[in-house]
Amino acid sequence: MNLNRRTFTAGLSTLLIAPAALAQIEGEHIATKPEHPVKAIQDTETRAQRNERMAWWRAARFGMFIHWGLYSIPAGTWDGKRIPSVGEWIMNTASIPVADYKALAPQFNPTGFSAETIVSLAKAAGQKYIVITAKHHDGFAMFDSKANDFNIVAATPFKRDPLRELAEECKKQGVKLGFYYSQDQDWTAPGGAAYKTGDHQPPTFHWDPAQNGDFATYLHTKAIPQMKELLTNYGDFPVVIWFDTPTKDMTPELAGEIVELLNQHPNLIWNNRLGGGYKGDTETPEQYIPATGYPGEDWESCMTMNDTWGYKSYDDNFKSTETLLRNLIDIASKGGNYLLNIGPDSHGVVPAAEVERLQQVGKWIDVNGEAIYGTQPTLFGSEAGSFSATEKDHEGKPKFIAAWDWRSTTTPNKIYISIFNWPANNTFHLDKLPRKVKSAYLLADKKHLKLTHTGNSLDIHLPEKALDPIATVVVLNT
Numbered sequence: 001m002n003l004n005r006r007t008f009t010a011g012l013s014t015l016l017i018a019p020a021a022l023a024q025i026e027g028e029h030i031a032t033k034p035e036h037p038v039k040a041i042q043d044t045e046t047r048a049q050r051n052e053r054m055a056w057w058r059a060a061r062f063g064m065f066i067h068w069g070l071y072s073i074p075a076g077t078w079d080g081k082r083i084p085s086v087g088e089w090i091m092n093t094a095s096i097p098v099a100d101y102k103a104l105a106p107q108f109n110p111t112g113f114s115a116e117t118i119v120s121l122a123k124a125a126g127q128k129y130i131v132i133t134a135k136h137h138d139g140f141a142m143f144d145s146k147a148n149d150f151n152i153v154a155a156t157p158f159k160r161d162p163l164r165e166l167a168e169e170c171k172k173q174g175v176k177l178g179f180y181y182s183q184d185q186d187w188t189a190p191g192g193a194a195y196k197t198g199d200h201q202p203p204t205f206h207w208d209p210a211q212n213g214d215f216a217t218y219l220h221t222k223a224i225p226q227m228k229e230l231l232t233n234y235g236d237f238p239v240v241i242w243f244d245t246p247t248k249d250m251t252p253e254l255a256g257e258i259v260e261l262l263n264q265h266p267n268l269i270w271n272n273r274l275g276g277g278y279k280g281d282t283e284t285p286e287q288y289i290p291a292t293g294y295p296g297e298d299w300e301s302c303m304t305m306n307d308t309w310g311y312k313s314y315d316d317n318f319k320s321t322e323t324l325l326r327n328l329i330d331i332a333s334k335g336g337n338y339l340l341n342i343g344p345d346s347h348g349v350v351p352a353a354e355v356e357r358l359q360q361v362g363k364w365i366d367v368n369g370e371a372i373y374g375t376q377p378t379l380f381g382s383e384a385g386s387f388s389a390t391e392k393d394h395e396g397k398p399k400f401i402a403a404w405d406w407r408s409t410t411t412p413n414k415i416y417i418s419i420f421n422w423p424a425n426n427t428f429h430l431d432k433l434p435r436k437v438k439s440a441y442l443l444a445d446k447k448h449l450k451l452t453h454t455g456n457s458l459d460i461h462l463p464e465k466a467l468d469p470i471a472t473v474v475v476l477n478t
């Protein structure tokens with residue numbers, strides 16, 4: 001494996017910049033743009049305070065996203081027709097009137113739901129935290145809300161609060177819990193916002209007069225009271241609030257009111273999708289992995305296992321375990337987190353294809369988790385690929401051509417090399433070592449490996465066959 005100078009230095013320079021940027025003097029406030037009507041924790045905390053607040057999240061690297069709600073009943077089909085796009089958007093994509101959609105609630109009785117099963121699945125997969133949809137764009141609350149009765153306890157025969165059951169089970173099993181809350185879009189509450197689909201017309205993009213109303217009123221009478229409930233009724237949880245699809249309705253002033261709420265929970269981590277000019281804590285690339293990550297930033301790539309977040313009965317376009325696992329390793333090598341989604345069905349049961357893949361990922365992590373959790377990004381860089389000199393991406397920028405032979409993660413005294421593509425003649429070659437390498441071994445069986453140093457290059461002599469066809473980890477002691 002030869003690293004050519006340009007991509008090596010390019011990769012290295014990106015990563016070298018990151019640490020320098022991070023190395024602000026302890027106690028120094030980070031200048032944030034723009035002036036917020038209400039200062040958020042990101043505007044006031046020091047670098048040290050931020051590192052402390054983000055520490056568990058950064059070390060976790062792997063989380064479970066759960067999209068579950070009334071949309072799991074139609075499961076992608078309405079009036080006998082298959083509805084394109086993601087399942088959780090069916091009300092909008094199929095222009096379902098509010099009354100018809102709300103009529104799903106009395107049919108929702110997911111007695112197959114088991115918090116223990118789901119938390120155990122996350123744990124077995126190696127997912128350190130769970131983020132579940134407390135309320136999605138359809139406005140249905142998957143928790144016991146006194147603020148609005150369109151919820152799973154008041155409006156369905158199920159009458160149980162899955163968020164409470166998950167909170168108790170997460171506490172028991174040592175998994176952290178966060179809540180996704182659609183703060184702007186709400187397609188069943190008058191005044192709730194809506195993103196455009198199909199021929200829905202501006203300015204509201206509503207498709208049913210029952211949706212019309214005042215956004216600030218919706219926020220003050222439903223969204224903010226529900227966020228208060230979510231932030232106070234579930235013990236130590238949530239540790240994360242996952243906002244989504246901000247709209248122009250969310251002015252800095254209205255967002256400021258939500259920030260006042262969030263500020264009362266100083267350890268809370270919230271993403272960059274609140275709106276109103278607030279940056280939040282985490283960048284959230286969706287359904288893709290950024291070419292070189294977000295150097296110096298906390299970021300989390302969220303992804304579906306098939307083509308939908310919410311359950312669709314006929315969507316079996318599942319990614320392979322190999323793809324999911326190499327995504328996780330790729331993301332960790334770029335200093336990010338992977339929030340991988342499951343979409344339980346209307347019985348509350350996780351589709352078998354998702355269970356199988358998570359269990360297989362978990363098996364690899366049981367052996368190789370050390371190369372993922374609590375690691376820092378690669379010290380190399382160009383192993384991830386390079387920007388094409390000729391091809392352009394959809395933004396007209398040089399297209400990134402990913403390479404999938406290996407990835408690397410780092411800890412103070414170790415460099416982890418996850419090999420995807422076993423090298424010819426069983427010799428793995430590294431140029432320009434970023435650190436002095438003392439010895440090397442295979443992580444899975446601790447077998448010591450012979451090394452040949454040539455100047456600042458290294459040949460690692462590997463066994464005949466890869467120990468794991470998806471990724472075999474070599475550990476370099478440095």
Ligand code: GLC
Pocket residue numbers: 067086088089244245286302309
């Ligand atoms: C998008 C989808 C939304 C989903 C979210 C997850 O915003 O519209 O339905 O919940 O991605 O990242």
